[in-house]
Amino acid sequence: MILVHCEHDGTRLRKSALEMLGAAQALGGEITALVLGRGSSQVAAEAAKYASQVLIAEDALLEPYSARNHAQAIADLAVQAEASLVLTSGSRAGREVAPRVAVRLDAPYLEDATQLELIDGGLRVKHYAYLARVTETLEAIAPLIVVSVKPNTQAVAQPSANLGEVFEVELELTPSPIQVVGRTQEKTSRVALTEASLVVTGGRGMGSPENFKLIEDFADVLGAGVGATRAAVDAGWRPYAEQVGQTGKTVQPNAYFAIGVSGAVQHMSGMGKSKLIVAVNKNADEPIMKVADYAIIGDLNAVMPALIAAAKKLKD
Amino acid sequence: MKIMCLIRQVPDAEARVKTANGTVDLQGSSMALDGMDEYGVEQALRMSEGGAGTVAVAVGPQRFEDAIRRTLAMGLERAIHIETDLVLDVVTTSRLLKAIALEEQPDLIFVGGQHADTDSQAMGAALSEALGWNLVTWTTELTLEGQHVTAVHDVDDGKETVELELPCVVTTQQGLNEPRYPTLPNIMKSKKKELLKKSLNDYGISSTMVRVVNQEIQQRARLQHIIDGKDAAAAAEQLIVLLHTEAKVI
Numbered sequence: 001m002i003l004v005h006c007e008h009d010g011t012r013l014r015k016s017a018l019e020m021l022g023a024a025q026a027l028g029g030e031i032t033a034l035v036l037g038r039g040s041s042q043v044a045a046e047a048a049k050y051a052s053q054v055l056i057a058e059d060a061l062l063e064p065y066s067a068r069n070h071a072q073a074i075a076d077l078a079v080q081a082e083a084s085l086v087l088t089s090g091s092r093a094g095r096e097v098a099p100r101v102a103v104r105l106d107a108p109y110l111e112d113a114t115q116l117e118l119i120d121g122g123l124r125v126k127h128y129a130y131l132a133r134v135t136e137t138l139e140a141i142a143p144l145i146v147v148s149v150k151p152n153t154q155a156v157a158q159p160s161a162n163l164g165e166v167f168e169v170e171l172e173l174t175p176s177p178i179q180v181v182g183r184t185q186e187k188t189s190r191v192a193l194t195e196a197s198l199v200v201t202g203g204r205g206m207g208s209p210e211n212f213k214l215i216e217d218f219a220d221v222l223g224a225g226v227g228a229t230r231a232a233v234d235a236g237w238r239p240y241a242e243q244v245g246q247t248g249k250t251v252q253p254n255a256y257f258a259i260g261v262s263g264a265v266q267h268m269s270g271m272g273k274s275k276l277i278v279a280v281n282k283n284a285d286e287p288i289m290k291v292a293d294y295a296i297i298g299d300l301n302a303v304m305p306a307l308i309a310a311a312k313k314l315k316d
Numbered sequence: 317m318k319i320m321c322l323i324r325q326v327p328d329a330e331a332r333v334k335t336a337n338g339t340v341d342l343q344g345s346s347m348a349l350d351g352m353d354e355y356g357v358e359q360a361l362r363m364s365e366g367g368a369g370t371v372a373v374a375v376g377p378q379r380f381e382d383a384i385r386r387t388l389a390m391g392l393e394r395a396i397h398i399e400t401d402l403v404l405d406v407v408t409t410s411r412l413l414k415a416i417a418l419e420e421q422p423d424l425i426f427v428g429g430q431h432a433d434t435d436s437q438a439m440g441a442a443l444s445e446a447l448g449w450n451l452v453t454w455t456t457e458l459t460l461e462g463q464h465v466t467a468v469h470d471v472d473d474g475k476e477t478v479e480l481e482l483p484c485v486v487t488t489q490q491g492l493n494e495p496r497y498p499t500l501p502n503i504m505k506s507k508k509k510e511l512l513k514k515s516l517n518d519y520g521i522s523s524t525m526v527r528v529v530n531q532e533i534q535q536r537a538r539l540q541h542i543i544d545g546k547d548a549a550a551a552a553e554q555l556i557v558l559l560h561t562e563a564k565v566i
């Protein structure tokens with residue numbers, strides 16, 4: 001049985017959850033969806049379309065988000081439900097929880113998988129290594145294996161005709177010893193960067209924080225997520241949550257727009273696997289140009305308003 | 317106050333990585349202390365009295381010694397090198413490090429937020445779970461008053477300020493501090509510092525749970541369709557049409 005820990009926003013499953021359920025369907029066999037935290041009973045009905053059973057728990061000790069308590073819940077339920085595979089999201093939170101689960105279960109952990117394949121007695125996955133410069137194939141043979149799945153790499157799940165049965169489960173948690181005393185949520189109406197199918201990123205070439213209006217406007221026309229390079233974040237032009245690269249987020253969208261971005265190795269490690277790369281830059285010699293599928297060589301102050309207008313025209 | 321810094325040696329971020337026969341070939345690559353680990357070393361130096369009570373711990377092949385020496389030259393007091401050519405999975409490594417932590421009794425352990433070779437973010441979380449200690453990941457600010465830690469760290473959709481007690485594991489990243497360069501006198505001094513060599517055998521570990529089957533460099537062929545942007549409106553129009561009809565992404 002495959003246990004899928006589903007991330008959600010309190011009302012709906014996140015795309016990463018639909019992708020993991022899709023990956024589980026592709027692997028075959030019985031699927032149990034695990035929906036933890038506030039709103040899980042609301043989300044359960046959606047999860048039931050993709051899994052033969054849904055386990056939900058709204059334990060107050062899961063909030064504010066506690067990785068420790070989530071890990072304990074997932075590990076305990078994996079044992080109770082006799083899972084052979086536990087899938088979590090490759091989000092930051094998922095990549096903190098998954099190794100904790102693996103340690104609790106003394107199970108092998110395969111991190112940030114882009115492809116999953118059952119082998120005799122175990123699992124083989126691909127993932128990126130060496131700042132995404134290398135693709136590694138890893139294998140683990142064990143009765144129980146924990147895997148985090150890289151966002152935007154799996155086909156989303158197909159609903160089944162039969163709804164899975166929903167069970168409310170009791171957890172045996174203790175209060176988290178970590179007190180969350182402050183929280184700044186990056187307020188954005190835009191789609192989450194790591195899950196966005198289109199991403200528009202501005203770099204040092206934007207020249208000023210005000211000029212990021214061009215990035216935001218273009219992103220809004222396309223329904224894209226907004227990203228920034230380390231240079232733009234270090235300059236204080238953009239919040240860290242938007243940083244794409246080795247020390248920021250890793251994205252793999254259908255199309256990545258690099259606007260005024262030179263293409264440092266650390267940045268490329270965060271976006272180099274994008275299915276399509278589009279660059280706008282005044283300098284044809286920048287490293288980003290070597291990995292671009294489409295590029296406009298020109299002044300972004302002239303090109304971006306024109307792109308926004310052309311994209312608007314297309315959308316109308 | 318005792319502080320342990322987990323460190324590793326990785327190819328330089330700018331270095332070209334090659335593979336041969338399904339394995340990464342590091343011959344001729346320039347190697348360095350993992351940049352993410354460097355923030356932990358710097359933080360340990362700032363939180364200790366001139367490095368007193370600090371120890372670097374590294375698990376890896378003989379070549380790791382250069383990176384270990386660098387942390388001693390930066391100012392850490394001593395180092396432990398568990399020398400092995402075996403690539404250990406994170407859960408087995410957490411068992412090994414737990415054993416070392418129980419010997420060393422640190423109050424605080426720093427681990428790089430992500431390794432620049434395995435691209436793994438798991439080590440800090442795995443170690444904290446193995447020890448049953450508190451954990452702060454992706455830390456950008458850290459202050460200590462007695463046993464009480466206040467930290468600011470990044471989460472998926474923003475940042476959090478958390479309060480917790482020692483002992484704890486902290487994963488480090490850009491923004492926490494500006495790591496120092498070793499000075500010449502400190503480099504000279506570091507040569508006399510203790511570097512204790514140990515083996516996996518000493519901890520009863522002989523195998524890994526995850527096997528690396530193959531490593532290869534996969535490069536996506538890029539279309540390289542370059543448009544001259546002198547006439548911005550025409551170029552933009554052309555690109556949008558290409559993205560819609562040819563690439564079908566918008």
